[in-house]
Amino acid sequence: MCGIIGCFGRGDDTLDTLVDGLEKLEYRGYDSAGVALAGETLAVCKTAGTVEELRSALGARSMAGHVGIGHTRWSTHGPPTDENAHPHLDCEGEVAVVHNGIIENYQPLRDELEAAGHRFTSDTDTEVVPHLVEEALAAGESPERAFRSAVERLEGSYAIVALVEGHDGLFAARNDSPLVIGLGDGTAGDPNPEQFFIASDVPAFRAFTDQVIYLDDGEFAHLDGGLTVTDAEGNRQSKAVNTIEWAATETGKSGYEHFMLKEIHEQPRAIRQCLRGRVDERSATVDVGEPGELSPTGVQFLACGTSYHAALYGAALFRDAGVPAQAFYAHEYATAPPPIGDDLVVGISQSGETADTLSALREAANRGARTVALTNTVGSTMDRECDHTLYIRSGPEIGVAATKTFAGQLVALNLFSLAAAERATTRRAVVPALRDLPGDAQQVLDESNAEAVAAEYDSAKSYFFIGRGLQFPVALEGALKLKEISYEHAEGFAAGELKHGTLALVDDQTPVFALVVGDGEKARKTIGNIKEVEARDAPVVVVTDGQNDAARYADHVLRVPASHPRAAAILGNIQLQLVAYHVADRLGRSIDRPRNLAKSVTVE
Ligand code: F6R
DSSP states (O other), rough: EEEEEEEEOOSTTTTHHHHHHHHHHGGOOOOEEEEEEESEEEEEEEEEHHHHHHHHHTTOOOOOOOOEEEEEEEESSOOSTTEEEEETEESEEEEEEEEEEETTTHHHHHHHHTTTTTTOOSSSSTTHHHHEEEHHTTTOOOHHHHHHHHTTTTEEEEEEEETTTOSSSEEEEEEEEEOEEEHHHHSSSSSSOEEEOOOOOOOGTTOOSSSEEEEEEEEEESSSSSSSETTTTOOOOOOOOOOOOGGGGGOTTTTTTSSHHHHHTHHHHHHHHHHTTTTTTTEEOOSGOOOOOOOOOOEEEEHHHHHHHHHHHHHHHHHHHTOEEEEEEEHHHHHSOOOOOOOOOEEESSSOOOOOHHHHHHHHHHHEEEEEEEESOOOOOHEEEEEEEEEOOOOOOOSSSSOOHHHHHHHHHHHHHHHHOHHHHHHHHHHHHHHHHHHHHHHHHOOOOOOHHHHHHTTSEEEEEEEOTHHHHHHHHHHHHHHHOOSSSEEEEEGGGGTGGGGOSSSSTOOOEEEOOOOSSSHHHHHHHHHHHHHTTTTEEEOOOOSGGGGGGGEEEEEOOOOOHHHHHHHHHHHHHHHHHHHHTTTTTTTTSTOOOOSOOOOO
16 A cells, blocks of 8 residues: 655666656555655656656656655545645655655644644645654754654654655665565675665566565665665664565566456466475375464464455365364454464465554464464565465465455465365365366366356446355455456355345346355255345356256356365356456456555555
8 A cells, every 4th residue: 555666776767767666566556656856956746646647747857866766655644636646845845755654643743843834735644754854954963863863753654765855865764564675686695786676565676686675663774875774773783685586577467458367367377386395196285384283273364355255265174174263354353352262363465464464463463372474475564473474376466456366365275274284084185176276277267258247247236246155255255356346336145145135135137146066055055045036037147167057047157167165166266256357347447456445455
């Protein structure tokens, strides 16, 4: 939520580096964008709208300098206007600041600064920062000390990068919002990097380097042709240099019209990567390292949004193995946690930076819980704060709607429960289904008729999704995907629940998508629920593996290969992702950047 970047560059290409980097960070927010460069004087260009609009605003403007900062905004304080766009400046335009997070005590600070004569031009919380730096500079502090003094006054969450006119360098500080530093020109282990980057996330500068340092909460960084990291007391910190495993090309669209479509199509590969080296087919055993050895007596899953749907699925797997398990919305858990006892607490988060989930995990850790992060993001706050991590290995996901990472989460949850809790009979049934999953996913992608189904129903004003057991979280996910990118109303239900009220809304204009797999009791009962909605004239789309006769009652059928119900959930979800994508595409929506949303929600 908000993307920030800073670059201490080599030549005149710093402005291009910043703007290209901002484009890679737009998944974090796209309400407004701006850059500042420190040349002979400080130059700023910012505008409401996307990075593309920033490019137009930059137009023929010449902005020179090899040190600069940039920002792409997801609004918290104040609407998306030119004035509220970052970078924010002090009264004299000599200090420029970009910020991600929320400064909770900004109002008293602003009152104090205004009383001292500072003039504010925006509604943002951020603007107090350059004015605080200005105050400290006026009191005779050095730029580095002035930045530190300003940050010391802040309460809340922040990743901040600042420029001070006349100083050839960048200052940065982090608390509860991510910041990662990129070193050099891509040469692994380069002891004297020539270029430094700092950003909310690695894709911003991955084209230039794979060598990174993660800043920790309370740390400050000074990039001035060298790098100094200090803690809150000013003590120098020695930081580990990490190598990013994925290639810069993975953050491009590879010929697809949208990142979301590309990422839907990357699911066979994402699943393969998640399985690689973790499953021994002959012995039907699974090894996911430490998390798999925890033998939990109870599990509490914490997550939000799509990751919460994965949490529901994961909890069902552990319960199936005889281990009491429950999924919680992280934001609810953070303020009212249940008794934890000896339960293992597992945070599920693609980004590893979701503030709600981090805060719930911290609450659990404060109560003595053992914590596990299940995440896609190596080096994320969740990865570093939890006792153990299970990576889902999906590769970078840029589209705001989570797609391949949901598949990765479900596969990783299977591996986790198989390794930590499940009996050999279950392992022998599930391992072959997981082995076949990449191929089955490819088959769904190759043969899907989701586009035709989307064409049939793209004028509906409401869509319902139903499923039982493991198909219930997929029904929730199908609805979330559709509403977030099409802006049409959609709801997911446990199939048995629809008749307890919502059936009143069902009529011949309400397509109902029903997930029906296998030939057991769940399938039979879901078919009963299909008949209930058909009796109210609802069009029915069945997602089925053909092992039951649900297709007989359907207006349209989305098929998945016959497999284990755990795998069928992942395959059925791919069909629903494609339906959501094509409905949104036909409605002309902004698929990769849906209104009001951001990929990484770093505020509570
Ligand atoms: C929906 C979506 C969101 C995220 C949620 C949690 O497509 O992407 O619902 O799932 O904001 O994000 P992470 O998984 O990063 O914690």
